[in-house]
């Protein structure tokens with residue numbers, strides 16, 4: 001069901017000069033342009049596809065090969081992965097035993113909300129910050145993957161920094177378990193010059209080595225396909241591009257115990273949808289997550305708020 005109609009949104013938010021709505025093939029996009037930054041966010045998946053402070057390079061990467069059709073998450077920006085990260089069957093037993101064998105076999109990767117239409121509830125314009133608030137209510141319905149009464153809210157603040165708050169509230173009577181990621185695709189001029197710091201000494205699950213545990217030593221550089229879940233990392237993560245004019249990007253989060261680092265490199269790139277063969281050279285993912293053993297258990301009446309800030313420094 002489409003809950004957002006272009007003309008309705010244009011009417012409802014006609015008094016917000018920093019936000020314009022537009023149709024982008026089958027999807028509705030919000031174009032934000034305020035005194036300090038610009039951004040694009042789609043109603044589908046509340047997916048941010050562009051964030052760029054004025055006078056800075058774009059922070060996020062979105063594939064030029066996206067076709068903006070309904071029901072398919074955009075390749076790039078920040079897809080919201082929930083209520084599971086990665087393949088459902090790769091999650092710990094406590095998460096997977098909430099689903100039937102049929103659901104486990106057929107579950108789409110990264111959960112169900114990145115491809116649903118979210119409801120835009122508020123636009124608040126402050127000096128130098130435009131704030132958008134989105135909601136998604138998942139009612140009890142045994143035909144879906146998620147039988148629990150849950151409301152999700154997503155608050156995006158576009159200013160000198162990009163601030164995100166992703167809140168999950170359990171409105172039902174049973175506790176539930178979920179894994180999650182804000183799957184940020186970041187733009188780089190050249191993957192060979194990208195260095196990620198802040199994860200030195202952290203253990204990671206290597207999805208490309210039978211999910212074995214390894215320990216990070218020093219910074220991360222990319223020399224091949226990389227697909228890792230770092231655990232217990234509660235510190236800032238910094239992306240630096242050596243030899244580039246781009247400022248570093250600092251990623252600060254709260255209530256996130258994992259970070260996913262991903263680059264598909266040469267062979268996997270050829271298999272990805274909406275992804276050019278050489279696109280791996282200009283992107284990488286640093287995902288703010290609660291994945292693998294860091295899944296979240298939420299009791300009835302409780303909520304969990306994951307936050308992340310992306311800032312060029």
Ligand SMILES: O=P(O)(O)OC[C@H]1O[C@H](O)[C@H](O)[C@@H](O)[C@@H]1O
Nearest residue numbers: 086109110207227228260262285
């Ligand atoms: O193609 P998608 O379903 O969007 O997933 C893209 C990637 O997301 C994450 O980073 C996973 O760790 C990868 O294993 C996966 O390939």
